[in-house]
Amino acid sequence: MTDLALESVSHVYARSGVRSLDDVSLRVAGGERLALVGQNGSGKTTLVRHLNGLLRPSAGRVTIDGADADGYTVAQLARSIGLVFQDPDQQIFAGSVRAEAEFGPRNLGLRGTQLRAAVDEALDAVGLSAEARTNPYDLGASRRKLLALASVLAMRTPVLVVDEPTTGQDVRGVAVVRRVIDTARAAGRTVIAISHDMEFVASAFERVVVLRAGRVILDGPPSAVFAESSWPALRSTFLEPPLAARLGAQLGLQPTPTDDALIRALAQ
Amino acid sequence: MAALAVTLAAIMLSGVVAPLLLIGVGVLLPAAVAGVVRELSRIALLLSLPLAISVVLVNVFFFPGGEAVLLRVGPIVATAEGLRFALEILLRLAAISGAVVLFYLTTRPGDLVIDLEARGVSPRLAFVVNASVQTVPTMVDRAADIAAAQRARGLDSEGSPWARVRGLLPLVAPVVLGSIAEVEERTMALEARGFTRPGRRTLLWRPADSRRQAVARWLLVAALPLLIGLRTAGWLAWLG
Amino acid sequence: MLELDAVTYRYAGAPRPSLHEVSLTLGDGEVVGIVGASEAGKSTLCLVAAGLAPRTVGGTLSGHVLLDGHDVAPLAMHELAERVGICFANPATQLSRVTATVYEEVAFGPMNLGLPRGDVIDRTGAALDAFGIADIAEREPARLSGGQQQLVAVAGLLAIRPQHLVLDEPTAQLDPAGTQLVAEALARLAADGASILIAEQKTDLLAQICTRMVALEAGRVALEGAAAEVLADERLSGLGVAFPASVRIRRLAEAASLRAPQRDKLAAALATMGSPI
DSSP: OOOEEEEEEEEEOTTTOOEEEEEEEEEEOTTOEEEEEOOTTSSHHHHHHHHTTSSOOSEEEEEETTEEGGGSOHHHHTTTEEEEOSOGGGTOOOSSHHHHHHHHHHHTTOOHHHHHHHHHHHHHHHTOGGGTTSOGGGSOHHHHHHHHHHHHHTTOOSEEEEESTTTTOOHHHHHHHHHHHHHHHHTTOEEEEEOSOHHHHHHHOSEEEEEETTEEEEEEOHHHHTSGGGHHHHHHTTOOOOHHHHHHHHTTOSOOOSHHHHHHHHHO | OHHHHHHHHHHHOOSSHHHHHHIIIIIIHHHHHHTOHHHHHHHHHHHHHHHHHHHHHHHHHHOTTOOSEEEEETTEEEEHHHHHHHHHHHHHHHHHHHHHHHHHHHOOHHHHHHHHHHTTOOHHHHHHHHHHHHHHHHHHHHHHHHHHHHHTTTOOTTSOHHHHHHTHHHHHHHHHHHHHHHHHHHHHHHHTTTTTOSSOOOOSOOOOOOHHHHHHHHHHHHHHHHHHHHHHTTTTGGGO | OEEEEEEEEEOTTOSSOSEEEEEEEEOTTOEEEEEESTTSSHHHHHHHHHTHHHHTTOOEEEEEEEETTEEOTTOOHHHHHTTEEEEOSOHHHHSOSOOSSHHHHHHHHHHHTTOOHHHHHHHHHHHHHHTTOGGGTTSOGGGSOHHHHHHHHHHHHHTTOOSEEEEESTTTTOOHHHHHHHHHHHHHHHHTTOEEEEEOSOHHHHHHHOSEEEEEETTEEEEEEEHHHHHHOGGGGGGTOOOOHHHHHHHHHHHTTOOHHHHHHHHHHHHHTTOOO
């Protein structure tokens, strides 16, 4: 299980001078399921790009299992950190679903039966096994997104980072994403997701970190982050707590970030 | 238009003095008026440097029929004629790149397009010109994002030359495929706003075109056939 | 009134039609929501309603699309553009990229239509005000946030003053702030009596603004009716559509056999919070 840490990380984009991360310290233990939320521009994407070396800190350091990430190239870090980008069309280049899913594990040195097994498992996890020979552009946009997810899953990295996995997905697509996250967790992998969907965040993750203007303003379990005391902080960055949380507060109950929590609290 | 005229003139004239004059009048003077002399010099220099270097090297050392020897480097000889020829070419190159950069720096793409359209060019053609200019920065940004996504999947961009060549497809294909996929949607968005309506559009404004600009423009354009005529008649030899 | 009458549409080269015998009416002042699984035909329906299919996109259409009772088949795309406006999910592709300011971007449509200069200026000003973006009129469209770009896109459509507006997942790529911006703008439009056809995954958003809903499954109409009814219909999840949060919670309460007093408390709380369903 791989531990991650950001230690007083700041990041300033050289060209624009914009400070996108401001003295952020964060520890993520191996196997955690963490959701990163915040408006566009709050630093979420910048933060996750520091995890695999795509961006390097202007100050502070990033460590993977205690080792400074600075000593490793992005290709090396890709063995530990699998990052799925939000726009699948930014990476799709192969003529078939299978070939696309093979790219990542191939780069990591997998061949033969091992490669095949990794790709089969990943395609199965997202429900694209039947379309292994299909051209990715013959799939709809939401299934291409699942393909992008599969292509990183096949790399079997100890840490999985996904950017906006449920955006553009229908109910079935969201169910696939949830299953993938649960399976990863069961296998001891760390899952970090950037998401705008507060209900998904509250129900699928144990820890929620809220960013605003490059700083962490809330960090805790959903019951704390979506409790009434946190609402001013959330609303200051245009985030609304899930309906269940608001109903629970309206009814004077203990924090109820999810539908299930609300119903359980009412049943008592 | 001025830029075009200067470029053509630069090609026409021979010798050293003429191009110098041209640079002075056709390029530096308007640049000074527009306040972009420094920027212009910087960009023009950057643009022409690679070409300039090869021009100098080739001509100084390999000019056929050169006799007045300046320098010997083993079997290779630098001649005065070669140097002079190189100088002539360099000056014309400077005139051309200066003119092009001047155009780029002093014209807003939108203005050019609106001006063209106001003079009767089809709006759709004008649009193509404009949109093409905008495409490059967009594609460059996209390319950077694509490179990041592929590197995150282990693409080794810091390795051997062979590895880098193999890495080209995953880098280039999404740029092309993505651009193509985007074209359809962008076309639809344009059509949804009446872009395909035949005929002219209502233009809200036209770029300012003072009398002075118009006069200067016509002078330059008139000068061109004049120069051609004079050159052909052999009357400009003294400038060389 | 925009009407689809038993429309079957097949993309060029596709083995099967994407829409099959779909009939739909959008009356003046109505807001009709379209829901369905991915690839159920929502986007295709929007393209057909706006006339881009079959005109720009190609393909074959049988059945009829009617505007105020007249078949639109003989109309060219630019003629339809004046009467039905369409907005897509990707904010950046809506921009023409040939305008330097938001003002020019919004004026793009009226300019294309060759309207008299005074009209162009009036309409642009009105559209900017309607969306509250007059304060960013001088900004560069490419530098705006996604939500702002979508507002500019819709304002640009409105400046054409079409009778009907079609929106294909307009908030799909927006963050919560952007979604809120667009949702509020749409709610205002709906309140002002605009005719809107909107496809979305976000059923909470649709619950707020729609009067009627149509659910698609594999290119056919599976459900239709008043918004409140369709959004609470138990068949929705089988169609790949998420219930609005309030419906979801109520259903969970029933499934957990919550006692009546508790369910009533829940209902009362929902009502106090102004939940539309």
